[in-house]
Amino acid sequence: MTHELLTIGRISVDIYPNDIGVDLEDVTSFGKYLGGSPSNVAVAAARHGRRTGIITRTGDDAFGNYLHRELHKFNVDDSFVSPVTEYPTAVTFCAIKPPEDFPLYFYGRFPTAPDLQIKAEDLDLDAIRDAGIFWSTVTGLCQEPSRNAHIKAHEARPRTGLKEGQFTILDLDYRPMFWASEEEARGEVAKVLPHVTVAIGNDKECAVAVGEGTPDEQADRLLAAGVEIAVVKLGPEGVMAKTRTERVVSAPVPVETLNGLGAGDSFGGAFCHGLLSGWTLSEVLDYANASGAIVASRLSCADAMPTPDEVISLLAARGRPVPGAARTASTLAEGAVR
8 A cells, every 4th residue: 555645653542621611620521532643634634535544653552442443433544553562552631722722731651652662673664655745743753762763764765766746744843841952853853854845833843943033034944954845834824835936825714713733733634635636835725724724613633624525615615715626617618618
């Protein structure tokens, strides 16, 4: 199986409250979901019909069994997901206090977690090389042996060796609790950035990767490092994508926010789908933006990932262009003339 998207890194059980708008100590009941950013991205892309898989590790326990079951449910290949006997599957709690307060509480990640036990010698480098898109995160670089595994994976997939239509994406996902300092993280990012064709992050994450500055300055630094598409999230102003010849901004897609935690992962999976579809950068960005908005309006992350029909409906309802519509209209017009 050649994956259209292969991700590597974090997986966990997300424990989300059914009680909205209260602190965690006041929650009386919870729901259980698959979580972890690279896992959610794989699920999101699978919802858009892509062949996806993830390289990760769980504990050898009931929660690990649950995560395998959920990956199967979402049509994500779990061939590269195996148990680690020494550590329990990680669990993440959160409180949901919309519109902007969603604190996370990580359990089973300190001093380490199963998904940080991925080893370089266990990687299927052919699968990594052959994937349409290989997606990793900065969090996977925070400690050994995961750090070395990520570096070896990227080295096996040099930017100069990619075929047309292949992309290597680094999610700049910086979480300070996993690092000794921002400087340490910046040093590790510098080791993999030469192999990356697309980098995605918000202002803070870009600052950790390439230094403080305006979104355009940060994007330009990423491009100077060899990245072909730099995506900088602008918060309430939307999201910008920049190449050496193009600058595109997608305005926010308004929704009523319920839980903003999975929006970035939904954005990522949809972004991958758009790249693989060969859409223009503007179309990719709008589609991904709308996908993220949909998940922000829902409670969970993986289970909330939208289908293409849902994304297209939202774009149409907000008066935004639908990817491919202009080309389809042009093709139909040409056919009518003939």
